[in-house]
Amino acid sequence: GRLAKNKNAIRRFVLEARTVNAIRHPGLVDIFSFGQLTDGRHYYVREFLEGRDLGDVLRERTRLPMVEAIPIFSEVAQALVAVHKKGIVHRDLKPENILILDKPQAGGQRVKLVDFGLAKLVEGVPAHMREGAPSTAAGVNVGTPHYMSPEQCRGLKVDARADLYALGILLYETLTGRLPFDGPTPVDIWQAHAEKPPRPPIEVVPPGAISGAVNAILLRLLAKPPENRVQTAAEVCRVLETLTAGGH
Numbered sequence: 001g002r003l004a005k006n007k008n009a010i011r012r013f014v015l016e017a018r019t020v021n022a023i024r025h026p027g028l029v030d031i032f033s034f035g036q037l038t039d040g041r042h043y044y045v046r047e048f049l050e051g052r053d054l055g056d057v058l059r060e061r062t063r064l065p066m067v068e069a070i071p072i073f074s075e076v077a078q079a080l081v082a083v084h085k086k087g088i089v090h091r092d093l094k095p096e097n098i099l100i101l102d103k104p105q106a107g108g109q110r111v112k113l114v115d116f117g118l119a120k121l122v123e124g125v126p127a128h129m130r131e132g133a134p135s136t137a138a139g140v141n142v143g144t145p146h147y148m149s150p151e152q153c154r155g156l157k158v159d160a161r162a163d164l165y166a167l168g169i170l171l172y173e174t175l176t177g178r179l180p181f182d183g184p185t186p187v188d189i190w191q192a193h194a195e196k197p198p199r200p201p202i203e204v205v206p207p208g209a210i211s212g213a214v215n216a217i218l219l220r221l222l223a224k225p226p227e228n229r230v231q232t233a234a235e236v237c238r239v240l241e242t243l244t245a246g247g248h
Helices: 007-023 054-061 066-085 160-176 186-195 212-221 233-245
Strands: 031-036 042-046 051-053 098-101 111-113
Touching: 007 031, 007 042, 051 054, 054 098, 054 160, 066 098, 066 111, 066 160, 066 233, 160 212, 160 233, 212 233
Parallel strands: none
Antiparallel strands: 031 042, 051 098, 098 111
């Protein structure tokens, strides 16, 4: 009831429904319909998915071996290719927003990217999707601190490369069982993202647990300046596919 009367919450709710409907990719949760009831409440109807989010998996197992982690993140990267092609930045990638299904769907899909409530619409997005979308003023931090890019932490303009940084944080955490940047307060975490170099993941785990190639792509994803990172989700897909084909 409280959120149903919150204008910003409503805008984000409607934005999520519009965003997912605009992309229509098997790696995203499918929203069948959305609208407004006669009493003013908004709703959407989405597919029912059985599985666990990556956060639950990591709390149980701490970390995953490369042979399990790389296919998961290959599917996440494929979903991001579709998201970014529509001029959308997710802005809130975190373990709880990556759902691993109990059973593969048609086509072998095992991973779903969810929660577009903080998505940012960038240039080239159709006007009907921009209508009612929440705007973010300069200097405002939006996202989950542990997974925010340096430019998000500074309240600067973001593009698709912010999602790729968050993808790097997630893969680092999944493979090592640790976050590359942490601190007692959000401000400490933001400062670490902005200024502190990550410890190479290959040094965090037992010998042989992470290959040199995986270590290299992770450090590229976690580069501070966006221009020094892997530039597109499609490139991440190609690298992960090469790692899978080559046994990492």
